[in-house]
Amino acid sequence: MASAEQRAAGGASATGPAAGATGPAAGATGPGAGPLLQVEGLTVHFPIRQGIIIERRIGDVRAVDGISFSLARGETLGLVGESGCGKSTTGRAIVRLYEPTAGRVLFDGVDITTLDATGLRRMRRRMQMIFQDPYASLNPRMTAGGIIAEPLEIHRVGTPGERRERVRELLATVGLSPDYASRYPHEFSGGQRQRIGVARALALEPDLVVADEPISALDVSIQAQIINLLERLQGRLGLTYLFIAHDLSVVRHISDRIAVMYLGRIVELASSRDLNRTPLHPYSVALLSAVPIPDPAVEARRRRIILKGDVPSPAAPPPGCRFHTRCWLRERLGNPVECETIDPEFRSLATDHQVACHFAEKVDGSAEQLQAAGRGTGGGAPVVPGGGAPVVPGGSAAAAGGAPPGARAVPPPGASRPGE
């Protein structure tokens, strides 16, 4: 999204990130080349303890269980999934708010999971977070100016006078009056607070911004303001986003690529366009089909895939494919045994389209896949009935656009999961 020139210029500014100061990057690719972020086999387990005096570890919540992806400079990767799938934990482990149990997180070539406190602090300047709840994430006893200036103070950037000036700039950048610096969080509305959260995240001119459900606490009419702000700032400042959200329509809108998570794993990773046109994992298809579309004509035509039951506990994920307990495709195929016994490989099925399903080829071109994005014809598909209303062929513009379904070439499997 952002041009390379803008980014380069941003890096050259007076207080830009000191690229050379990131310590010895033993053998890793030097800063500036390659992807900004590379996550390899990231695992975060939270121990479950029992006992009051003698605490015993009786198990683990396997919140994130070996996920890998990379993030190019200036790109937005959307991380989508339902509650408990590990998307927020992933975001926090990447900036090391949580200690990863295993795996590597290479930021600009440096593995941040092994950095000491000093090295980590230096790295954190370049990666910032925006949190979900603008009511809980701002200290009510600090002024907006104090909140935005705090990262500058922690990292000892500039003189007090310069910081004040910087706060005014940042407020203007996020569309607030510079004079609001002296006001307290309770004087602002939710949308304005989230703008302050964005300004704070930008204070240190980060390269990477991890936005964890940044709009889901906001009213509908305010959400678009923040989405547009984030998009515009990305273009201007060359930011790279990891955008975490449960809402597929929002993720799709803002992301270049999307990773779908289920029970601690990435089950599908593809470009935003491919994921919405031709989702290949049965869970992605179900997730997409469950998103309501504000158009009754489309809704009447669509058939939802209603998944049975709830997400299993991440403390005891099902063996084999983690989705097999709820999978509509497995049922259709007569419950093949490998779904229950073999953990599917995360494999490439098309260019830049990876999926972890033994039978992803059966999803491609299926009625469910077409239905999910609201572009199928609705006729005769043996999907769990979700319509109820009569099928209206044609209808709205949603059916328009896109290559004819099922016309995808499936290259031979080969490229496998990186770094494992």
Place this chain on the structure above:
Amino acid sequence: MALLSVEDLVVRFRTHEGTIHAVNGVSFELEEGERLGLVGESGCGKSVTNLAIIRLLPKPAGRIEGGRVRFDGQDLMALDEADIRDLRGREIAMIFQDPMTSLNPVLTIEEQMVETIQAHRKVGRDEARARAIELLETVGIAQAAERLRNFPHQFSGGMRQRVMIAMALALHPKLLIADEPTTALDVTIQAQVLELLRELTESSGTALILITHDLGVVAGMTQRINVMYAGYVVEMAPTGELFAHPSHPYTVGLLHSVPRVDEREGEELIPIEGRPPDMRQLPAGCAFAPRCAWRLERCWVENPPLRPLVEGTPIVTTGPQASHLIACHNPPTPDEAASGRPTRPGFSPAPAPPGLIDELSPRSNGVPGGLADLVEAIEAIEGPLSAFPSAAGLPLPPAEEGPDGER
């Protein structure tokens, strides 16, 4: 005669910080078996309207200060406390957003369901229990007999909401009011619950009022929609008609401010500027005027009434032929509604007359949001942004994003 008729309902809350004008003259009707959506943002009065209908407003702050509610031939405002309690649950049932707070955490599901059934029906314990099992099975809870012995915390969010639906429909009510029933749930669980809600209301002929902020949810679930803003119904139409011809600037704004999962690539969002008004001091004119891209000068001073989109047509209040009503002095044309912006040449929204409440400054708790602030704020958002250095110390590119929603 309609099953439910609400006429000119006015609800206020008296608080230490002033009177909140929660509902300001809302009228609508509902036929038996009809499914109506109430759409709007938090604080628009959609929940309060329904709490007022079943007389569950928090006391003593919440008061019905005007209007009439008739249900099945009865005047609900005139019923005494015992009668209205009997009516609730038996004739009108409700389910709320958070099923955890609607269920008693220290009682088993069995105790709660049996109590509900016995409160309204003269049946023995065994019979009530059998009915409870049957209901849990209807809403798709496996091993219902064993699950009855569980406490609410042993159920997941989606299952708790199923239990609530089972309890709500236990007594075959004529009307079910569902207030954001799926907002706390994940999207795949939302799909399950909505499906169930539709199936059960359809098969039993129960009328449904579905309250939500999500236009996608009402699109697939309802036959008619009321769009509410600041305690007013601003647009009212059959569901298909509303989405085909959205005609109030607020409805148009809502539709353009949410991304659609089936949108075309590169589709931009057009946010609604500003934020909802302070319900303690509503503007004198149209409540939406300060945020409206179509506002005229009169919008600042004169609150438009709800009237037919096609002037002079008779008003039909219910059914598939219900009239399309809007409260707007200057409705967007169909082309403008499709593009999300006023497109008529030379039009710009009328500036606020001097002295009106400053919409862009922070909340006015003791902070005078004067006109100087307003000017500053507008400059900060709309002004020559290139004057400010960017966060990275770069001069910002001139505002080439002219059509950008944020301006």
